[in-house]
Amino acid sequence: xxxxxxxxxxxxxxxxxxxxxxxxxxxxxxxxxxxxxxxxxxxxxxxxxxxxxxxxxxxxxxxxxxxxxxxxxxxxxxxxxxxxxxxxxxxxxxxxxxxxxxxxxxxxxxxxxxxxxxxxxxxxxxxxxxxxxxxxxxxxxxxxxxxxxxxxxxxxxxxxxxxxxxxxxxxxxxxxxxxxxxxxxxxxxxxxxxxxxxxxxxxxxxxxxxxxxxxxxxxxxxxxxxxxxxxxxxxxxxxxxxxxxxxxxxxxxxxxxxxxxxxxxxxxxxxxxxxxxxxxxxxxxxxxxxxxxxxxxxxxxxxxxxxxxxxxxxxxxxx
Numbered sequence: 001x002x003x004x005x006x007x008x009x010x011x012x013x014x015x016x017x018x019x020x021x022x023x024x025x026x027x028x029x030x031x032x033x034x035x036x037x038x039x040x041x042x043x044x045x046x047x048x049x050x051x052x053x054x055x056x057x058x059x060x061x062x063x064x065x066x067x068x069x070x071x072x073x074x075x076x077x078x079x080x081x082x083x084x085x086x087x088x089x090x091x092x093x094x095x096x097x098x099x100x101x102x103x104x105x106x107x108x109x110x111x112x113x114x115x116x117x118x119x120x121x122x123x124x125x126x127x128x129x130x131x132x133x134x135x136x137x138x139x140x141x142x143x144x145x146x147x148x149x150x151x152x153x154x155x156x157x158x159x160x161x162x163x164x165x166x167x168x169x170x171x172x173x174x175x176x177x178x179x180x181x182x183x184x185x186x187x188x189x190x191x192x193x194x195x196x197x198x199x200x201x202x203x204x205x206x207x208x209x210x211x212x213x214x215x216x217x218x219x220x221x222x223x224x225x226x227x228x229x230x231x232x233x234x235x236x237x238x239x240x241x242x243x244x245x246x247x248x249x250x251x252x253x254x255x256x257x258x259x260x261x262x263x264x265x266x267x268x269x270x271x272x273x274x275x276x277x278x279x280x281x282x283x284x285x286x287x288x289x290x291x292x293x294x295x296x297x298x299x300x301x302x303x304x305x306x307x308x309x310x311x312x313x314x315x316x317x318x319x
Contacts (some may be wrong), residue, residue, distance in 0.1 A: 076127030097134035
């Protein structure tokens with residue numbers, strides 16, 4: 001049976017918006033106890049991956065510290081290159097990918113983020129996710145040196161090189177220890193990659209899936225293929241995946257003996273107006289209902305065991 005992982009990018013409100021990035025608010029963090037109650041009811045053990053501004057806000061830090069002390073969750077690190085010290089003033093506007101940072105600045109930002117989380121919640125994080133999936137294999141050594149054991153920034157078939165972002169087209173859905181020179185191939189590091197659960201809605205040969213992911217005029221081509229019913233992505237992301245799509249993907253992963261269902265969303269998606277997704281009370285209610293019903297399905301019907309990122313690594317090593 002698979003394990004159920006819920007990784008929440010725990011960050012300031014509406015990081016998609018330039019003005020919101022420049023003037024941080026944390027209403028979604030203040031609402032985390034209500035969200036956490038949804039998980040507690042289903043005995044789900046989320047991993048809150050938190051940014052530097054979040055743990056630098058006294059009220060947010062207090063909430064996260066209380067959640068950790070209650071048990072039932074893990075506090076990891078979420079790296080935003082545009083707002084983790086040291087950063088350049090223009091990084092906020094540029095929405096900088098971490099992969100664009102010089103190695104020395106990445107290492108300094110990572111140390112700053114790690115120390116800030118430790119000071120705020122009383123434990124050093126060992127799980128990591130890069131904002132905007134901006135992970136690079138060049139980060140592996142720095143993450144190991146900083147004490148990280150788990151990485152979860154890679155989504156199979158993900159392709160954003162046309163925006164200056166990463167390419168994870170050929171990454172597997174299975175967890176694997178990262179290499180030092182190819183983010184999509186197993187290697188000899190001690191950093192365990194937990195890929196975000198994402199796949200095409202039909203089974204196609206690998207070469208055809210890769211062609212789809214790297215298609216020219218990327219967004220337009222994929223929109224056409226989706227409308228024609230030929231190819232569309234399924235994600236365990238309750239903000240823009242239907243309940244049936246998430247169930248379909250989860251059933252397939254379980255049938256293929258992929259040992260994890262790795263669900264992703266942002267903390268700011270769990271309040272009205274905190275993101276581009278749930279802009280009204282009705283949309284938020286539908287999101288929370290979708291999330292709750294999927295968690296119930298994964299645990300009750302698929303028999304998935306809820307664990308945090310670090311707990312999964314421990315079980316993976318002992319299997």
